[in-house]
Amino acid sequence: MNALTTLPTRKDEAWRYSAVEALVGADLDAWRAIDVPAGESYRECLTIEDSESTELRRLRVSVGEGARCELFAVIAAGKLGRVEVEVRLARGAHFELGGVTLGGRDTVREFVTRVIHAEPEATSNQVIRAVHWGKGTGNFLGQIDVVRDAQKTDAAQSFKGLLLEKGASVNAVPQLEIFADDVKCAHGASVGQLDETARFYMAARGLSPELSRRLLVQAFIGDAFVALDDEAERERLMGIALAKLDLHL
Amino acid sequence: MLKIDNLQAEIGGTRILNGLSLEVNAGEVHAIMGPNGAGKSTLAYVLGGRPGYEVTGGSVEFLGRDLLEMEPHERAAAGLFLGFQYPVEIPGVSNVQFLREALNAQRQVRGEEPLSGGDFLKLAKEKAGLLKLDMDMLKRHVNVGFSGGEKKRAEMVQMGILDPQFAVLDETDSGLDIDALRVVGEGINAIMRAPEKGVLLITHYQRLLDYVKPDYVHILSKGRIVKTGGPELAQQLEREGYEAVAA
Ligand SMILES: Nc1ncnc2c1ncn2[C@@H]1O[C@H](COP(=O)(O)OP(=O)(O)OP(=O)(O)O)[C@@H](O)[C@H]1O
Ligand SMILES: [Mg+2]
Numbered sequence: 001m002n003a004l005t006t007l008p009t010r011k012d013e014a015w016r017y018s019a020v021e022a023l024v025g026a027d028l029d030a031w032r033a034i035d036v037p038a039g040e041s042y043r044e045c046l047t048i049e050d051s052e053s054t055e056l057r058r059l060r061v062s063v064g065e066g067a068r069c070e071l072f073a074v075i076a077a078g079k080l081g082r083v084e085v086e087v088r089l090a091r092g093a094h095f096e097l098g099g100v101t102l103g104g105r106d107t108v109r110e111f112v113t114r115v116i117h118a119e120p121e122a123t124s125n126q127v128i129r130a131v132h133w134g135k136g137t138g139n140f141l142g143q144i145d146v147v148r149d150a151q152k153t154d155a156a157q158s159f160k161g162l163l164l165e166k167g168a169s170v171n172a173v174p175q176l177e178i179f180a181d182d183v184k185c186a187h188g189a190s191v192g193q194l195d196e197t198a199r200f201y202m203a204a205r206g207l208s209p210e211l212s213r214r215l216l217v218q219a220f221i222g223d224a225f226v227a228l229d230d231e232a233e234r235e236r237l238m239g240i241a242l243a244k245l246d247l248h249l
Numbered sequence: 250m251l252k253i254d255n256l257q258a259e260i261g262g263t264r265i266l267n268g269l270s271l272e273v274n275a276g277e278v279h280a281i282m283g284p285n286g287a288g289k290s291t292l293a294y295v296l297g298g299r300p301g302y303e304v305t306g307g308s309v310e311f312l313g314r315d316l317l318e319m320e321p322h323e324r325a326a327a328g329l330f331l332g333f334q335y336p337v338e339i340p341g342v343s344n345v346q347f348l349r350e351a352l353n354a355q356r357q358v359r360g361e362e363p364l365s366g367g368d369f370l371k372l373a374k375e376k377a378g379l380l381k382l383d384m385d386m387l388k389r390h391v392n393v394g395f396s397g398g399e400k401k402r403a404e405m406v407q408m409g410i411l412d413p414q415f416a417v418l419d420e421t422d423s424g425l426d427i428d429a430l431r432v433v434g435e436g437i438n439a440i441m442r443a444p445e446k447g448v449l450l451i452t453h454y455q456r457l458l459d460y461v462k463p464d465y466v467h468i469l470s471k472g473r474i475v476k477t478g479g480p481e482l483a484q485q486l487e488r489e490g491y492e493a494v495a496a
Binding site: 195196197198200201202203204205206207208209211215216218219220222223 | 350
């Protein structure tokens with residue numbers, strides 16, 4: 001099959017803010033399957049940290065009854081860096097996603113998720129933090145499907161964007177398809193800039209503009225790793241994110 | 250050590266400081282009093298180098314250097330401390346992390362070795378003890394959820410840790426209960442009363458000056474110093490008010 005004919009366009013809902021022109025030559029069929037058996041726990045930390053072209057990580061996850069899947073990810077490279085996750089949750093399962101995107105120039109870094117609450121009593125929590133500068137873009141497209149009879153579903157999404165320079169942008173598109181009635185779905189999205197009052201306060205204590213920015217960004221993206229119960233991994237991911245920022249400064 | 254000469258400053262095109270002159274020598278404590286809106290906080294911010302506060306005339310010399318030429322963080326490293334009238338909350342950043350990074354950033358500029366985590370905690374504990382602030386407060390995020398009085402006490406713990414040569418304290422006494430006022434007054438004396446240090450104390454009330462005895466008291470009105478005297482001037486102000494004293 002000719003790859004060119006199968007390239008998505010921005011008319012496709014899941015690619016509407018993406019850098020589709022960067023997809024030429026990319027392998028779009030490479031989905032990786034993860035199966036978490038009933039009652040078990042699975043955790044993966046993934047990073048996209050050095051690439052100039054297109055980096056797709058596509059995961060199809062099935063979480064068995066009462067099982068737990070945690071993904072933590074930093075997308076800090078690629079003209080297009082994209083983590084796409086499709087998760088199917090069985091009864092009482094939990095899915096946790098903590099994601100950070102960072103980037104400048106004309107890069108696009110994005111999370112695209114679809115969480116299917118296929119049975120009752122499953123829970124999901126997604127926390128995405130996006131830090132962008134230059135003409136960089138950060139996206140979060142988060143679809144949540146709650147099938148009929150998936151009662152007592154509890155699904156949460158939180159997205160916050162931090163724009164370090166004019167010209168950068170973020171997009172958040174929550175999409176909820178709910179066919180059960182006893183369901184909790186919370187989603188929040190916001191975008192802001194660095195708090196200049198805080199930065200002056202920090203400067204008055206001796207922190208340079210670079211250091212105050214670093215500290216504030218660290219505090220901002222820290223939200224995405226709150227649920228990561230492994231200090232060494234938390235520090236590793238934070239280090240990768242901050243190194244990207246330092247490079248820009 | 251601080252010499253302000255004919256300082257003029259604007260915020261958003263509005264003139265706030267109108268030719269303010271003031272000199273503080275090492276070993277001295279100066280109090281500045283003045284009605285609301287006189288420009289006291291503006292003076293503090295201009296000395297700290299806050300963006301948006303534009304100096305349109307005059308000069309400020311600090312320890313022989315041109316203060317106005319320096320970036321805000323360089324002023325801090327040079328020994329200037331600004332105690333905020335409204336201390337700022339920084340969610341997600343703990344006091345311990347903030348102050349350790351700030352202290353080490355200052356030390357680096359001065360060519361000193363960074364303080365280790367252990368040494369820093371020892372120092373922080375000592376200064377928190379001096380101000381009777383629970384060490385647990387320092388583990389919390391900077392000023393987040395602190396009461397008004399706790400914020401002011403935390404400012405003084407910060408001052409103790411950073412050990413500046415000169416402090417501009419903007420209404421550090423407001424929001425403090427009676428006991429806290431004494432603790433903070435004694436803290437200021439312990440940290441800043443030294444022959445090589447200086448203090449500019451902005452306040453509305455005589456009470457703090459009972460603990461921190463000023464060498465000079467200035468009245469600031471409409472952006473300039475309109476009267477200077479000794480400690481008795483503060484007492485006279487308390488009795489008679491600005492209108493009568495500074496008219
Ligand atoms: N951002 C601003 N834009 C315009 N005017 C301002 C701004 N900030 C302060 N001002 C004005 O500058 C003047 C001086 O304010 P400042 O805060 O220095 O007064 P103050 O002497 O500290 O008063 P207080 O005793 O109430 O603390 C006031 O008239 C105030 O309204
Ligand atoms: Mg004021």
